[in-house]
Amino acid sequence: MDPVVTRFAPSPTGRLHVGHAYSAIRAHDHARSRGGRLLLRIEDIDGTRSRPEHVAAILLDLAWLGLTWDGEVIHQSRRLDRYAAALERLRAMGLLYPCFCTRAEIAEAMSAPHGAAPLYPGTCRAIVEPDLSRPHAWRLDMAAAVARTGALEWSDAGRIVPGDPLALGDVVLARKDAPASYHLAVTVDDAAQGVTDVVRGVDLFAATHVHRLLQALLGLPVPRWHHHALLTGADGERLAKRHGAPALAVLRERGEDGRALAERLRAGDFPKAAVVPTFTS
Ligand code: GLU
Numbered sequence: 001m002d003p004v005v006t007r008f009a010p011s012p013t014g015r016l017h018v019g020h021a022y023s024a025i026r027a028h029d030h031a032r033s034r035g036g037r038l039l040l041r042i043e044d045i046d047g048t049r050s051r052p053e054h055v056a057a058i059l060l061d062l063a064w065l066g067l068t069w070d071g072e073v074i075h076q077s078r079r080l081d082r083y084a085a086a087l088e089r090l091r092a093m094g095l096l097y098p099c100f101c102t103r104a105e106i107a108e109a110m111s112a113p114h115g116a117a118p119l120y121p122g123t124c125r126a127i128v129e130p131d132l133s134r135p136h137a138w139r140l141d142m143a144a145a146v147a148r149t150g151a152l153e154w155s156d157a158g159r160i161v162p163g164d165p166l167a168l169g170d171v172v173l174a175r176k177d178a179p180a181s182y183h184l185a186v187t188v189d190d191a192a193q194g195v196t197d198v199v200r201g202v203d204l205f206a207a208t209h210v211h212r213l214l215q216a217l218l219g220l221p222v223p224r225w226h227h228h229a230l231l232t233g234a235d236g237e238r239l240a241k242r243h244g245a246p247a248l249a250v251l252r253e254r255g256e257d258g259r260a261l262a263e264r265l266r267a268g269d270f271p272k273a274a275v276v277p278t279f280t281s
Helices: 018-032 052-064 080-092 103-109 142-149 182-192 202-218 248-253 258-266
Strands: 005-008 037-042 096-099 137-140 153-156 159-162 172-174 197-201 224-228
Touching: 005 018, 005 197, 018 037, 018 052, 018 197, 018 224, 018 248, 018 258, 037 052, 052 248, 052 258, 080 096, 080 137, 080 172, 080 182, 080 202, 142 202, 153 202, 172 182, 182 202, 197 202, 202 224, 248 258
Parallel strands: 005 037, 153 224, 197 224
Antiparallel strands: 096 137, 137 172, 153 159
């Protein structure tokens, strides 16, 4: 088997909390226990929300936890030409359409099948002569894409998962305010960096259907996925900044022992959510 390559891919839009630390440790240990490599990728395509000071803090946080990574740190904001090239290939296949909808229009038009995340109803798919001088995103025509690839599957922690990208609808691949979306950038980069194993939170489980589809469309290699449970607070709520989880930087600056925290995370000292959240992006 090829050497294992994993990655930790934080978005520097805020400070890391203990949930991020757990994810980084899972990716790190997955690689290290197999004699493999851990890559660090800064997912900063969102130019309005990403901040250099968060990038600096991420590097300090990881070192404080006792985690090491291999090779140079990749910044997505410096790789936009690669995402543009992938987007162009998909456009040439006739699988993209421009979307002029505003956030408010989308919110109003969203259709939510029973219990599922709301889906974009495809309003702009029907436009015959789009005016590309107006601000627009690019969406994937999901039905057309699925018709092209046929049924797909992927592996999560060794189990075969049947692909279900239609459940996410016509996802955005290039935003009005950013030349790529998370889905496109992550797919292009995992392939470019030779990632063999994607270790990340189960909040991204549904997104993997889209990534698997994009790999098939773009002829990219298919990694193995390992989605892990999300940590919760004592109240059972998922740890996230909005629930007031302490930032790693705060613990670090307070002089707490990062390696000891990492050991507690490895030992399973923190509660985990049983419920699989739905991906909504
Ligand atoms: N950048 C994403 C985040 O911080 C993670 C991407 C991934 O692991 O695929 O949530």
